[in-house]
Amino acid sequence: MAGIRTGLTEMLGIKVPVIGAPMFLVAFEELVAAVSNAGGLGTLALPNYRTLDDLDQALATLDSATDRPFGVNIHVSGRFPWSQQLELCLDRGVRCFITSLGAPAPVIDRVHARGGLVFAEVVSLEQAVRAEGSGADGLIAVARGAGGHGGVLPLMVLVPYLKEHTSLPVVAAGGISTGRQMAAALALGAWGVVTGTRLVATVEARVAEAYKQAVVASGPGDIVVTDRITGNRASWIARSIEGVESGPSIGSRRWLDLWSAGVSVAQADAVKPAATIINDMVDEFHGVVNQFSKLQ
Numbered sequence: 001m002a003g004i005r006t007g008l009t010e011m012l013g014i015k016v017p018v019i020g021a022p023m024f025l026v027a028f029e030e031l032v033a034a035v036s037n038a039g040g041l042g043t044l045a046l047p048n049y050r051t052l053d054d055l056d057q058a059l060a061t062l063d064s065a066t067d068r069p070f071g072v073n074i075h076v077s078g079r080f081p082w083s084q085q086l087e088l089c090l091d092r093g094v095r096c097f098i099t100s101l102g103a104p105a106p107v108i109d110r111v112h113a114r115g116g117l118v119f120a121e122v123v124s125l126e127q128a129v130r131a132e133g134s135g136a137d138g139l140i141a142v143a144r145g146a147g148g149h150g151g152v153l154p155l156m157v158l159v160p161y162l163k164e165h166t167s168l169p170v171v172a173a174g175g176i177s178t179g180r181q182m183a184a185a186l187a188l189g190a191w192g193v194v195t196g197t198r199l200v201a202t203v204e205a206r207v208a209e210a211y212k213q214a215v216v217a218s219g220p221g222d223i224v225v226t227d228r229i230t231g232n233r234a235s236w237i238a239r240s241i242e243g244v245e246s247g248p249s250i251g252s253r254r255w256l257d258l259w260s261a262g263v264s265v266a267q268a269d270a271v272k273p274a275a276t277i278i279n280d281m282v283d284e285f286h287g288v289v290n291q292f293s294k295l296q
């Protein structure tokens, strides 16, 4: 398989600059391993594992499912305690951490002390400058339209804005799941991309088949952004949250019926193996670059 070399692939020791988004209640070991085995960086969201034993088991499963790097996401000010989980991940050799839902500062020194890297998810320049001041190694620029807790600025504005005003590598997130979109993000100055929503409609996502099919069947007009479910602005398939006034209690199985997705449902045409999606992104990327190199 042809790779794509960027600063991100060098930094993380991966072959293609695609991070499989950490996705609460969606991305478990099988999807993380599939993304890493396809040359990208699969990532686990720590709140998917309620006990240290569960997490230890997942990390052991991943160790046998892939010999490639994978990353871990910490919801810094989320509802789940993560301190001991972080220690376990460090002991198990995880090197790349992605912080979300809060500033990365509490994570950085501990990860750096063990030789790891921290990427901070940010939606604004203020958050980016704070993350840089705390010593983060990179930024994930989460743009408008992303699944999960999406941003407010369009990717076309956010990526160059953060590049201009910080000196950190920027990875682009929000609405990227094809090679053309990846080429556009790299043209904006991003070192790589995060793909989330598109990977819900994969063989390896651990969700109900109906959720995968809803991602395929939905168009951008079927997506709503509201803070009423989690208390933070988040993006949902509208029909899955119809009549739901607030999020269920922690641990309730009703969360499994609330389906987060961003507007990149537009590009989700079928449920496929994650490797097919990543390989297609890489092939299309090289096609676009080739086409562009002929422009005068």
Ligand SMILES: Cc1cc2nc3c(=O)[nH]c(=O)nc-3n(C[C@H](O)[C@H](O)[C@H](O)COP(=O)(O)O)c2cc1C
Residues within 6 Å of the ligand: 021, 022, 023, 024, 026, 045, 073, 099, 100, 121, 142, 145, 146, 147, 148, 149, 173, 174, 175, 176, 177, 194, 195, 196, 197, 198, 200, 259, 260, 261, 262, 263, 264
């Ligand atoms: C179902 C779902 C769950 C998500 N859960 C998380 C999460 O637990 N932690 C996190 O940092 N981001 C989470 N995200 C956001 C992604 O990390 C990423 O920013 C986003 O998916 C990128 O945009 P895209 O969905 O258009 O590809 C989630 C996204 C989706 C679609």
